[in-house]
Amino acid sequence: MEKYLVKKRAQPDSGGEGPSSSGSSTRKKFSQKRLRDLKGVVILEDIRKAKSFLTDSASTDELLEKTLRNLAKKIPGRDILLETGIGKSVRKLTKHENLSVQAAAKKVFDLWKDHVIHKAKQQKQEVKFDLESQRLRDIARRWFAEALSTTAQDDVVIRLENTIFYSCKRILTAPYRRSCRQIAHKLRKDVILQNRLVAGSIEMEDFVKKYKCSI
Secondary structure, eight states: OGGGOOOOOOOOOOTTOHHHHHHHHHSOOOOOOOGGGSTTOOOHHHHHHHHHHHHOTTOOHHHHHHHHHHHTTOOOOHHHHHHHOHHHHHHHHTTOSSHHHHHHHHHHHHHHHHHHHHHHHHHHHHHHHHHHHHHHHHHHHHHHHHHTTSOTTOHHHHHHHHHHHHHTTTOOSHHHHHHHHHHHHHHHHOHHHHHHHHHTOSOHHHHHHHHSOOO
8 A cells, every 4th residue: 555655755955964854853844644544435355354353253342343443443434344244243242241342343333324324315315316307308209209200319409409408507407498399389389390300490599599598
């Protein structure tokens, strides 16, 4: 992990004389910060080593507690927990006869459990949001398909909806929905405009810019 060390830049050698040397001796020294010290960075080998301590019957209570305290500084992802099985080892120690070990194990187990649950909920919300976003865009494409008397898979329909979507900064807020309704209504009422759009005699970007909702 040496390549992840943040090292202090070496000062020019002044032979131990002059203000440069005396100044460097009074400067505050910063400790090297390893990437592996960050809470979100988990080294697989470290987790496996920790598990070996936790599952070794020869490990003292002091070693178990120290190992658990170090694990409390890390938040491994669900994939690492499944691959190493360390979660089960920690959970087993929540029933250890030594109360200090038991408390340390419970702290780690609860911390990791809360993190896994939080991530699962977050991913579920993201999937739900993506599905809802796609549903709204599909509705808009159906509006345009009806207005142009074609299908939602028509290239013109897809390009029209995409252009509106990007013109609204890819955010499905009220301006996007109002623009889709407004343009669909305009197309239904104007056959000439329909033909121009389908024939490509009007640029899609110019069309959207002209007829989309301004607010």
